[in-house]
Amino acid sequence: MNVDSVPIWLFFFGTIAMIMASVEAGYRLGRASHRRSADEKEAPASGVAGAILGLTAFMLAFTFGIAAERYDSRKALVRDDANALRLTYLRSDFLQEADRGETRELLRKYLDLRLAFASGGSVEPGKVRVMLAQSDQIQRRLWDIAVANGKRDLNSDVAALYVESLSDVFATHASRVAIGLQMRIPKGVWLVLSGLIVFGTMSIGYHAGVSGSRRAKASVILALSFAMVITVIASLDRPDGYVRVTQQPLMDLRSFLATSP
Known part of the structure; x- marks a missing residue:
C-alpha cells in the first residue's frame, strides 16, 4: 500500500x-504469565520495556529529522524558485522585442501554475x-526562445546571463519535484x-500485567x-499535509509581475 494514500487523520x-x-x-x-508462574517477575519486564521504548524514541527522532530536513529544503526551494523567476523575468528585457512579451507571459503562466498547484x-x-x-x-517554449535569441549573437554576454537564469529556473523546478x-x-x-x-507499548502492558x-x-x-x-511527522513529510510550506515568496513575485510591463 502506498503510504501517501493514507489520510493524515488516519495516522x-x-x-x-x-x-x-x-x-x-x-x-x-x-496477567496470563503471572498466573501460570510465580517466578515471572516485573523487574526483567521493566528493563525490556525501557530498552524498547528507548529504541522507539531514537527511531522517532530519526524519522522526525528526515521529515523536518525535507520540510526546510522545500521552504528554501520556494525562495530559490521565486528568485530565479524574478531574475529571469528582469533579464528578459534583453531579448528581442517580439520574444520579450511572449517570454514574460509564459513566465506569468508558469508562476500561476505553481501557485495554483500549491494551493490546490x-x-x-x-x-x-x-x-x-x-x-x-x-519550459520547452522558453528554451526555444532563448536558443533563437542566443544564435543571433553567440558571443553575447547578455544572452549568456539570460540562459543562466533560465537554467536556474529549470534546475529549481527539478529539485522541487524531486524533494517535494x-x-x-x-x-x-x-x-x-x-x-x-x-512492541514498546505491549511491553508496558505486559509489565502492568505481570506486576x-x-x-x-x-x-x-x-x-x-x-x-x-506520528501525525506531525506524516504531515511534515507531505506537501499536502497540515504543516504546509508557505508560498509567500511566489505570491510576492506575482504581485511584482502584475505591476510590471
Whole structure:
C-alpha cells in the first residue's frame, strides 16, 4: 500500500487504536504469565520495556529529522524558485522585442501554475501529471526562445546571463519535484517505527500485567502523545499535509509581475 494514500487523520486515530490494542494485548499476556508462574517477575519486564521504548524514541527522532530536513529544503526551494523567476523575468528585457512579451507571459503562466498547484489541496497523481506536463511545455517554449535569441549573437554576454537564469529556473523546478513530490520517508522506516511502537507499548502492558496491577488509565495519554508525534511527522513529510510550506515568496513575485510591463 502506498503510504501517501493514507489520510493524515488516519495516522492519528490509527496510532491511538494500535497503541491501545497493543497495551491491552501486553496486559493480558502479562496477567496470563503471572498466573501460570510465580517466578515471572516485573523487574526483567521493566528493563525490556525501557530498552524498547528507548529504541522507539531514537527511531522517532530519526524519522522526525528526515521529515523536518525535507520540510526546510522545500521552504528554501520556494525562495530559490521565486528568485530565479524574478531574475529571469528582469533579464528578459534583453531579448528581442517580439520574444520579450511572449517570454514574460509564459513566465506569468508558469508562476500561476505553481501557485495554483500549491494551493490546490491534496496532491493527486493525475493532478501532478497535468502540472508537470504543462510546466514542461512552458519550459520547452522558453528554451526555444532563448536558443533563437542566443544564435543571433553567440558571443553575447547578455544572452549568456539570460540562459543562466533560465537554467536556474529549470534546475529549481527539478529539485522541487524531486524533494517535494517524489522523496518520502521510506516504507521500511515506517514499518520499523510502527513495530517498535507496538512492541514498546505491549511491553508496558505486559509489565502492568505481570506486576498484578490494574490497567493504567494513563495509557490513553500515552496513545495520544504518540499519535500527535506520528501525525506531525506524516504531515511534515507531505506537501499536502497540515504543516504546509508557505508560498509567500511566489505570491510576492506575482504581485511584482502584475505591476510590471
